[in-house]
Amino acid sequence: MTVSEPSSNQSARDRAYEWVRDQIISGTLPAGRFLDEAWISESVGTSRTPVREAFHRLNSERFIDLLPRRGAQVRSVTTRELEEVYASRRLIEGHAARALCTVGAGAPVKLPALATAMEDAGREQDWFTVAKLDREFHRAIVDAHGNSVLVELYDALRSRQQRVAVRALQIRPQRVPEIDAQHRAIVAALADNDTELVTTLLNEHLRPIPEILAALD
Template sequence: MSPAPAPAHTAPAKQPPAAERVYAHVKDAVLDRRYEGGMLLTEGELAEAVGVSRTPVREALLRLEVEGLIKLYPKKGALVLPVSAQEIADVVETRLLVEKHAAAKAVPATEALLGELAELLETMREQAAAGDLAAVSVTDRAFHAAIVRSTGNQILDRLYEQLRDRQLRMGVAVMHAHPDRIAKNIAEHAEILQALRAGDPDAATEAVHRHVSWVRNLAQGEVR
């Protein structure tokens, strides 16, 4: 009688490289404001927090400096850069150019797009009710990205993707500073969706303009 085959062993899930783990840890913490602008991070603290040596920490911090989230100071650490008023103005200007064009081009909207936006809107409501502001910011951004993606213009889509981190960071900052604004923010998304459902490109672009301009007005009052 042949021996029974040895039981199969499931290989443990492979962890991402150490530098990638540090990068993700710091970036996520900066975007959801666990690491605030002006905070100084040291290599030792980050190595301990992630459970790695200092070498991958340095590699990750160099990458984050290139992305404009931190500024490295030799023998001191990494300073989390605050969001400036100029950065807010630049992001809003770019968003208006891209998103108003995308909203107009999305008309007539497909049932697939309308269904996706309706689902994202409902998810946003649930996240807001749970008080998860970071999640609301991610879903908020996904709502707008879906409209941009619907244009079928891959260059425009890639341009918009480059704004992602700044959008998330500003979105969380605004919601923390103005928690009463969250319900209004969700209502404005509903207005954009309604305009797309109605097949009205002018109403859609106007709704986008009102919504995105509010981000600038609110953020500039609080984030420097």
Template sequence: MSTPATSAAAPVAPVKPPPAAERVYAHVKQALLDRRYEGGMLLTEGELATAVGVSRTPVREALLRLEVEGLIKLYPKKGAMVLPVSAQEIADVVDTRLLVEEHAARRAVPAAESLLTELEARLTEMRDHSEAGDLAAVSVADRHFHAALVRSAGNRILDRLYEQLRDRQLRMGIAVMHAHPDRIAKNITEHGEILQALRDGDAEAAVDAVHRHVSWVRHLARGEDR
């Protein structure tokens, strides 16, 4: 009995590009995180439309979304001003992080080997990016380190809450590292202390290390160096 001929593979549908408003949103958000758009800078719809290659309508939609997130302030017929990172914003983010991360550090003990492996990998990334002078990449690896710790607590509500802080953390972290480059090495050391406490199975030492590490940003916002 003859075997039926194998049918030709179906053609692969071309990947559709993201909607125009989403492209504008991603462009501006990344520029904010990379500090190409600094606090106090005025962005115009026309300039953004040209930069992304879209009309002004999706630019307005994207800017409205960014205003809701507290990253810009819209001024009718003028444009959008990039809001600087304020001391109050830093304090609010630090308070929220302490509540979430101290709880996660306590719950992480005894730490699973998979968590320790991931934290070690993120710490290595931070060292490598620091040596390369890529502060944005250092900040991303830093956030991934903490996100892994929070995720290990197994609380999906806390995961979502922490995820909402993501962009604010990245923006703050990059801004602070540019202003205080000496803190990068201290940051990496403090991450190592958190990891070592988890390896030792010492929950209170892990919580204390997290508290000291997260709190330093608030000290700098108050003009107190550590």
């Protein structure tokens, strides 16, 4: 798993937040686990106060629950969360893709390389990296549309989008070849400026899988 490297100008709170977030996304900190402030402080190299501040942000983003007298506990990915993340993505990505086709913009130049990198990571079963690259692939479509408000809305989904993706891959790793094929088809449809086809492909690609939903119940 490749996690985020801290930058020199990050605050201690941000470092703690990103470290815990990435450990939860990857599954290293599984659902149900209670988080020890002292252990996280030592792991991140900071005091407990930034860790507590990070916990409040993680709680607001529904990564953890703060339980009175018990501490911070990692939340499970629920069926409702998965369905809502996918529904939000269909709205934003579908709009961006249709707009690109309408103006004849073609496929963003980054997409083929990102698709190849995802395929390589998938063969290694590095789900954290696959999810990160998947987000970059789809964000490139939204970014190419050029609507800054939609980009901001899409970026707000980032952490939950990656966690949902990792959890889905852990449940159904055999879907990886199908996902890879869908990405290639989306690139081709954008290259052809085929509005109807790219809409169909994205809707299929971002459709919750019943077997995955059942595993989350």
